[in-house]
Amino acid sequence: MKGNSKNEGFMMLPKPTFERLKLYHRLLLDVEGEYVSSETIAKLLGIQPEQVRKDLSYLKTMGKPKIGYKVEELKKELDELFGIKRKTAVVIVGAGRLGSALANYQGFAKYGIEIVAIFDKDPEKIGQFVSDLMVLPLKDLNRVVRRFNVEIGVICVPKESAQEVANLLVACGIKGIWNFAPIELEVPEDVLVVNEDITQSLLTLKHLLNRRRNKN
């Protein structure tokens, strides 16, 4: 039998496999030719081909011995797995540099992400334009979320206000939070939080540089 136990139509993917599927998805955007082999993918990512085959065995797409996996088919299945064809309405909270940079980012459309509003609590910022969005006061949050059926809230405020903003988002019924503040948010179980904390990457960089210095 193909695959493993399913959960209401969705396979249970091991976490590391899921993480690599994201890398495969990105990599396929740049792959040329009709077919790609596990060997090719593995080399580009610096992992083992057996790993790639094992990961892809969780998908419906089958490879052809001697030829490899059909790029278009793989792309399509991964697109579906990640649901990127489906439109998702998003609001940004915090119209500082980071919030503005995100509001201006052109790459979201490809992932079915549509930024419908940006909020701030600073009266100075309210009414100003960021990209083609007018900065709104937080009191409008609930209305906007309902009106546009917003599914994701992006937190771009200082860490001191992050929990407070998270509470607001949760109170509006938002179930997905993309948190750019360097803090662990407390949210109900059914709300999912994805953290994007560049200070954590900094620690990796500094540690590794440090480590090499002490070695040589």
Add this chain to the structure above:
Amino acid sequence: MKGNSKNEGFMMLPKPTFERLKLYHRLLLDVEGEYVSSETIAKLLGIQPEQVRKDLSYLKTMGKPKIGYKVEELKKELDELFGIKRKTAVVIVGAGRLGSALANYQGFAKYGIEIVAIFDKDPEKIGQFVSDLMVLPLKDLNRVVRRFNVEIGVICVPKESAQEVANLLVACGIKGIWNFAPIELEVPEDVLVVNEDITQSLLTLKHLLNRRRNKN
């Protein structure tokens, strides 16, 4: 004996342990009181206390039964592990929205990161100011890297130019790359790359929302 085999003075930390140590480090910034227990840390991060104790057992810092770990001592050891007290000179390549946002980011100083220059290849941008840095042409890269002993290069250019920029950085002798372009860079073995790709997080968000939708 405390710890495990050492590598020239540095313990070999399991990768997952290292990732959690970064979370502990961040969390300690907000912890109040002189001591903290594994139970407290675990609860805040949603993991098991045994896991926390096991992780911390890789460090020199010892906890006190019935009391916990001394916050200051733990902080200090983690600061050293990540080398954040040590100054690291950094250059940013790409003076677009993202590069500018990073150049303006005030939080780097706390991690010993000093942005010494920002580069762009667009003649229009060269000479303009981003934060208090004048945008420089790429031909000055080598000189600046040597002059300021730059250790990290931050790539904030479109993915089409990312590999090219990486090559330039490597040619200047830079050993640490912080890559914001959504592409896997090819670099010599002794160069370390940390990827920061928000599109990958997007896939996680979209997948999880998708998954819930299909469940309910």
Add this chain to the structure above:
DNA sequence: TAGATTGTTAATCGATTAACAATC
């Protein structure tokens, strides 16, 4: 056909969790 590459099972490896003695 012969050779190459897949898909899958079994073996290995590594990380997490459980258990519990040590000790403040």
Add this chain to the structure above:
DNA sequence: TAGATTGTTAATCGATTAACAATC
């Protein structure tokens, strides 16, 4: 002292890697 919490060993769990039959 009694109770709570650590540090560490052993048991369990899960992921990776190796091996190889299937097959294009």
